[in-house]
Amino acid sequence: MCGIVGYIGSEECLPILINGLKKLEYRGYDSSGIALASSNDIEIIKSKGNLKNLENELNSKKYDSNMGIGHTRWATHGIPSVLNAHPHVCCENNIALVHNGIIENYQELKKELKSKGHKFCSETDTEVLVHLVEENIKETTSFREAVEKSLSKVKGSYAITVMNKNEPETLIAARKDSPLVIGSAKDGNFVASDIPAILEKTRNISILDDNEIAILKANSVDFYSNGKKVNKKPIEVTWDLEAAEKGGYEDFMLKEIYEQPKAVKETLRAYLNGKKIDLSFLGLKKVDLKEIDRIFVLACGTSYHAAWVGKLIIEQWANLPVEIDISSEFRYRFPVLSENTLILAVTQSGETADTLAGVKEALNRGQKTLAITNVLGSTITREANGVLLTQAGPEIGVAATKTFTTQISVLYLLALELAKVRGTLSDAEIQKKIEDILTLPAKIEEALSTAEAIEKLAGEYYKKPDFLFLGRGFGLPVALEGALKLKEISYIHAEGCAAGEMKHGPIALIDENCPIVAVANKSKTYAKVVSNIEEVKARGADVIAVISENEKLLKNYLKKYITVPLIDEALSPITTIIPLQLFAYYMAKAKGLNVDQPRNLAKSVTVE
Ligand code: M6R
Numbered sequence: 098m099c100g101i102v103g104y105i106g107s108e109e110c111l112p113i114l115i116n117g118l119k120k121l122e123y124r125g126y127d128s129s130g131i132a133l134a135s136s137n138d139i140e141i142i143k144s145k146g147n148l149k150n151l152e153n154e155l156n157s158k159k160y161d162s163n164m165g166i167g168h169t170r171w172a173t174h175g176i177p178s179v180l181n182a183h184p185h186v187c188c189e190n191n192i193a194l195v196h197n198g199i200i201e202n203y204q205e206l207k208k209e210l211k212s213k214g215h216k217f218c219s220e221t222d223t224e225v226l227v228h229l230v231e232e233n234i235k236e237t238t239s240f241r242e243a244v245e246k247s248l249s250k251v252k253g254s255y256a257i258t259v260m261n262k263n264e265p266e267t268l269i270a271a272r273k274d275s276p277l278v279i280g281s282a283k284d285g286n287f288v289a290s291d292i293p294a295i296l297e298k299t300r301n302i303s304i305l306d307d308n309e310i311a312i313l314k315a316n317s318v319d320f321y322s323n324g325k326k327v328n329k330k331p332i333e334v335t336w337d338l339e340a341a342e343k344g345g346y347e348d349f350m351l352k353e354i355y356e357q358p359k360a361v362k363e364t365l366r367a368y369l370n371g372k373k374i375d376l377s378f379l380g381l382k383k384v385d386l387k388e389i390d391r392i393f394v395l396a397c398g399t400s401y402h403a404a405w406v407g408k409l410i411i412e413q414w415a416n417l418p419v420e421i422d423i424s425s426e427f428r429y430r431f432p433v434l435s436e437n438t439l440i441l442a443v444t445q446s447g448e449t450a451d452t453l454a455g456v457k458e459a460l461n462r463g464q465k466t467l468a469i470t471n472v473l474g475s476t477i478t479r480e481a482n483g484v485l486l487t488q489a490g491p492e493i494g495v496a497a498t499k500t501f502t503t504q505i506s507v508l509y510l511l512a513l514e515l516a517k518v519r520g521t522l523s524d525a526e527i528q529k530k531i532e533d534i535l536t537l538p539a540k541i542e543e544a545l546s547t548a549e550a551i552e553k554l555a556g557e558y559y560k561k562p563d564f565l566f567l568g569r570g571f572g573l574p575v576a577l578e579g580a581l582k583l584k585e586i587s588y589i590h591a592e593g594c595a596a597g598e599m600k601h602g603p604i605a606l607i608d609e610n611c612p613i614v615a616v617a618n619k620s621k622t623y624a625k626v627v628s629n630i631e632e633v634k635a636r637g638a639d640v641i642a643v644i645s646e647n648e649k650l651l652k653n654y655l656k657k658y659i660t661v662p663l664i665d666e667a668l669s670p671i672t673t674i675i676p677l678q679l680f681a682y683y684m685a686k687a688k689g690l691n692v693d694q695p696r697n698l699a700k701s702v703t704v705e
Pocket of ligand 1: 447585
């Protein structure tokens with residue numbers, strides 16, 4: 098949720114921290130701050146609101162420092178304010194710390210520390226950590242031991258970076274259940290919550306594991322686990338740096354919407370050898386796939402909607418029962434799982450706390466687990482037995498777009514592989530489906546050509562307070578995703594609903610102020626959706642429909658429609674979602690909102 102960056106080396110620290118934080122703002126942006134080591138002191142500069150405010154504050158001053166830490170916050174404990182912003186410092190002002198995660202026993206620790214004379218100035222859970230380190234420094238022989246001892250008292254999750262005025266040549270980083278990576282370069286060493294934050298400086302990355310500590314000096318990094326030194330093999334990151342830049346687009350979200358043909362193409366290319374599927378993913382073999390008698394999918398938000406499409410497709414093509422569950426629900430119930438139930442986690446970030454906890458729960462119960470994720474090296478890639486990486490590239494806009502369509506692309510290939518090992522589709526049928534799947538990037542291009550018309554529509558509708566999105570079958574997860582997109586970036590109330598279910602309640606909402614967005618492409622339930630459209634129109638609703646090209650009926654009947662290319666309905670979510678993503682984008686723009694950083698949200702939700 099929060100973003101951490103740190104540097105120690107021979108370069109000037111401040112620009113490294115600010116550039117790093119800019120790449121991490123997607124993780125939270127309600128306040129930010131930095132701590133810089135400077136001539137025997139630690140200088141702290143913090144600001145409420147997004148990073149621009151911190152930059153304005155820094156503009157007027159000059160700093161000369163080669164070591165520091167930075168943080169961009171997504172509030173959990175305590176309102177967004179300068180006092181609650183990180184870095185936090187201890188009483189003597191000689192230790193500064195940044196944290197991502199939640200210290201569950203902070204009240205208890207705070208009480209104990211207060212009784213020892215520690216004075217607290219924020220409402221955060223994090224502040225106990227810095228006081229704990231201060232306290233433990235008195236009782237241990239090294240800064241590292243003090244940090245280790247402090248962390249051993251903590252319950253909850255953390256990624257931290259700490260600096261100590263009395264050891265100006267050392268930065269300490271540690272993690273448990275929150276991501277942290279270490280980067281090394283000729284001119285110094287780096288720590289960050291996520292790789293893009295330091296990619297400009299180094300491609301040599303070590304991923305910190307749970308309960309590990311890294312001791313960063315200007316010329317070396319040492320890793321410790323349970324007090325013992327460990328060797329870590331760095332990975333070489335090969336991403337294109339430009340992928341994390343706006344590249345001429347006004348917003349990351351728009352850029353990412355337009356990147357979908359490429360993202361889907363790359364994802365398909367990764368798992369198709371010509372027209373042959375090659376999933377060769379870690380840990381799960383073909384024989385395992387054959388044994389699976391049920392799939393249980395865990396996911397949140399947009400990933401949950403992609404999982405829903407996956408359920409429909411796997412059931413249809415591979416004749417295998419699939420249940421989908423919201424991760425936060427799964428982890429607290431006790432679903433009946435057979436020995437051969439595969440737990441499939443779908444998560445863009447690979448760091449969503451609820452999904453990770455669900456996977457851990459499944460592993461504890463002895464289930465096989467497979468993850469679909471976009472982030473190489475993320476926690477889920479190390480937890481799950483098997484991993485399928487989407488090739489969307491970094492997604493910076495908080496609203497998920499290209500990761501939705503790439504997740505579905507992987508699910509199509511997984512469904513076909515399952516159909517193959519289970520013998521539910523013939524080789525010829527599989528070939529035909531692969532041919533159709535390979536046309537998807539071009540179909541997305543066509544769907545993107547509706548942007549201008551959609552921008553016009555947004556100009557007409559952006560003042561409406563409520564929207565109802567309707568769909569059936571493959572159109573239902575698309576309707577739900579369209580509503581999620583609209584509400585999260587335009588703050589307009591939007592509900593997604595099964596079109597057939599509408600008459601059982603939601604129809605009461607309908608009047609001229611509640612426009613309907615209907616996913617009405619050609620499908621086996623098309624005629625039913627048309628009837629539902631008639632029902633809402635009869636009640637005065639204004640209808641915008643997403644329809645297939647060459648469709649006549651609705652074109653004659655409706656004033657507002659957006660056409661998408663005709664395609665097998667099983668593949669249609671990848672095209673019908675495009676106008677809905679664009680609709681949400683242009684609605685938010687018409688309202689003058691920040692689409693990349695919608696209020697209250699963060700890109701990866703690493704708390705429960
Ligand atoms: O990283 P994940 O896919 O696990 O994240 C799940 C949700 O938090 C995420 O999809 C969220 O709903 C997005 N803001 C949707 O645009």
